[in-house]
Amino acid sequence: MTSRTAVIGAGLAGLSCARVLRRAGHFVEVFEADRIIGGRMGTMRIGVVPYDHGAQYITSRSTRFRDFIQELTTSGYAAPWAPKVKIGDSESYRTANDWFVGIPGMSSIVRPLAESVRIHTGRAVHTISRDAKGWHIWFEDQSNVGPFAAVAICVPAPSAQLLLGPLAEISDRLTRVRMSPCWAMMVHLEDQLLPEQDVFSDMSEVVRWIARNNTKPGRGTRGETVVAHASPAWTRETEDADADSVAEEMWGEISHIFGLPPVRPSQMTAHLWKHGLVDSSLGETFVFSTDDLVGVAGDWCLGRLAEHAFESGFGLGRAIVQALD
Ligand SMILES: Cc1cc2nc3c(=O)[nH]c(=O)nc-3n(C[C@H](O)[C@H](O)[C@H](O)COP(=O)(O)OP(=O)(O)OC[C@H]3O[C@@H](n4cnc5c(N)ncnc54)[C@H](O)[C@@H]3O)c2cc1C
Known part of the structure; x- marks a missing residue:
């Protein structure tokens, strides 16, 4: 299986997660819907x-x-x-x-986190799906990229729920946010x-x-x-x-x-x-399934501040590194 990880969302949480992965020597690609990075920052x-x-x-x-x-x-x-x-x-x-x-x-604020990370802007992710080779990321124009070993979904909770689709175990926990x-x-x-x-x-x-x-x-x-x-x-x-x-x-x-x-x-x-x-908020730093190798992060996991987004992304990045190493 490939050790590439896909991060969805180039806000503070997504880029914090991406930096942890990159620093651990993993290949990471970030997909961002907007034309620019930073999200609510x-x-x-x-x-x-x-x-x-x-x-x-x-x-x-x-x-x-x-x-x-x-x-x-x-x-x-x-x-x-x-x-x-x-x-x-x-x-x-x-x-x-x-x-x-x-x-x-x-x-x-997000610039140093984005250094040396491959970021694709203007790429709104529509769905994620899995086959024997790993995860695939699907865009609104029906094109897709992959396979990825793991996926980090770092978008606001309501959007994360849409992307999680059939991964009900994670998605259901987000309903309280x-x-x-x-x-x-x-x-x-x-x-x-x-x-x-x-x-x-x-x-x-x-x-x-x-x-x-x-x-x-x-x-x-x-x-x-x-x-x-x-x-x-x-x-x-x-x-x-x-x-x-x-x-x-x-x-x-x-x-x-x-x-x-x-x-x-x-x-x-x-x-x-x-x-x-x-x-x-969710009251947990992040959520990650070691079986599916899919996780979610964002300010909403821990609170409502930039610091919470940073910590959440960092925690998810570390969990993915641990699971893949
Ligand atoms: C008006 C306002 C004022 C605030 N003031 C403060 C403050 O003074 N101090 C403070 O600490 N915090 C403040 N915050 C909160 C702070 O901005 C957030 O906590 C932090 O920026 C959240 O980062 P994030 O990465 O979790 O989410 P986001 O910044 O929302 O990043 C998520 C990214 O995912 C992208 N995305 C979403 N869906 C998809 C998709 N399907 N495919 C691809 N990409 C997608 C979005 O475009 C976005 O770039 C404020 C927020 C707002 C809105």
């Missing part, structure tokens, strides 16, 4: 203006993730960000400690309009998070770039609305919260993270 560029529309910053609890952040800062892929944070209506604000951001954007959608709104303003603080959280029933993206190190954009995230409840209500109207509504809400003058932003758009935030 994303930076969207509109013209020359970058917006971190997914994860806003990273923090660490485990030694392993702290070491990874150290690696990122040493290699220039990340730097500390100490924004002034305002919560709700309180008059005061605090300065955040131990927050790190990707340089020049959040998507840089809950993920909710999240609208991200991005605005570019010629001048600073928002108050002095850099981050505002829990501002209203509609808007959960507002960040002055240009206050992160290394952004160097002219004017002001604002990223806002909608609350899960409001996102659920508006999930089917078109992105332009959502952006208009969220900007209207932000203008109302801060009592801003009626200014038309020079750029304004919204992006829906369909499976954005984890409401209820």
Whole structure:
């Protein structure tokens, strides 16, 4: 049997898994649906203006993730960000400690993990199937690649369930995971309009998070770039609305919260993270079947943070190495 492993999904979990496999001397190929890597660790560029529309910053609890952040800062892929944070209506604000951001954007966080790994972007996996030679990966255009000895499925839980198909033993365990959608709104303003603080959280029933993206190190954009995230409840209500109207509504809400003058932003758009935030996690680092040589990983295994995705992918990578060696 071949010792090639297929990783589905080039987010933090998938690439963390791929790096463990590659470092153990395994041949690994990553298949990513999007045109770019990083998943929810994303930076969207509109013209020359970058917006971190997914994860806003990273923090660490485990030694392993702290070491990874150290690696990122040493290699220039990340730097500390100490924004002034305002919560709700309180008059005061605090300065955040131990927050790190990707340089020049959040998507840089995954870059060192992707080095020397074979990644195929724009390849949405439809199904996986097995024959006597191993696993085959099928794409939406009916083409397939393989055989692979093992498969690591590193996508949000609802998508993982679809890919697991007949592997009910793993798939059934995922039913307890809950993920909710999240609208991200991005605005570019010629001048600073928002108050002095850099981050505002829990501002209203509609808007959960507002960040002055240009206050992160290394952004160097002219004017002001604002990223806002909608609350899960409001996102659920508006999930089917078109992105332009959502952006208009969220900007209207932000203008109302801060009592801003009626200014038309020079750029304004919204992006829906369909499976954005984890409401209820699996409570296990990853799931792996040694009989089938198929496993799943993602932030939703352990929690809702980037660190959880990294740890989950790492754990699955190690389990595959152990099973194949
Ligand atoms: C709005 C928002 C704000 C957040 N803020 C923070 C924060 O400030 N700090 C923090 O620590 N965390 C934050 N998070 C969470 C953090 O972004 C995630 O925990 C982490 O990025 C998840 O990584 P992952 O690899 O598990 O999943 P993902 O990043 O979702 O990666 C999965 C990848 O799989 C791909 N994929 C899916 N289906 C298929 C398929 N069929 N075939 C091929 N590829 C497929 C996707 O395109 C994606 O690239 C935030 C998330 C969101 C949405």
